[in-house]
Amino acid sequence: MEKIRKKKRKQNKVKNMKIEILGTGCAKCKKTKEAIEKVLAETGKKAEVVKVEDIETILNYGVMVTPAVVVDGEVKIAGKVPDEKEIKKWIE
Numbered sequence: 001m002e003k004i005r006k007k008k009r010k011q012n013k014v015k016n017m018k019i020e021i022l023g024t025g026c027a028k029c030k031k032t033k034e035a036i037e038k039v040l041a042e043t044g045k046k047a048e049v050v051k052v053e054d055i056e057t058i059l060n061y062g063v064m065v066t067p068a069v070v071v072d073g074e075v076k077i078a079g080k081v082p083d084e085k086e087i088k089k090w091i092e
Helices: 002-013 027-043 055-060 084-091
Strands: 017-022 047-052 068-071 074-078
Touching: 017 027, 017 084, 027 047, 027 084, 068 084, 074 084
Parallel strands: 017 047
Antiparallel strands: 017 068, 068 074
């Protein structure tokens, strides 16, 4: 019984992944969001996907070109739409 409780506590502590798409709403930014959502749906992975359009926030990440993708606070790519292979690496 205690093992089950510990396992449940551990599961409750699992943090959801946060994926931020940085960009001002350009076509590439929209494609990036669509690609990420497609990979999440295909893999069954859960993540909070947030679109960030505030220039100051984008610059605080050190990003100068968009679209850019930030996973759990780490910039993964900037200046291009990621392919599905790249996205899968980030969410593993």
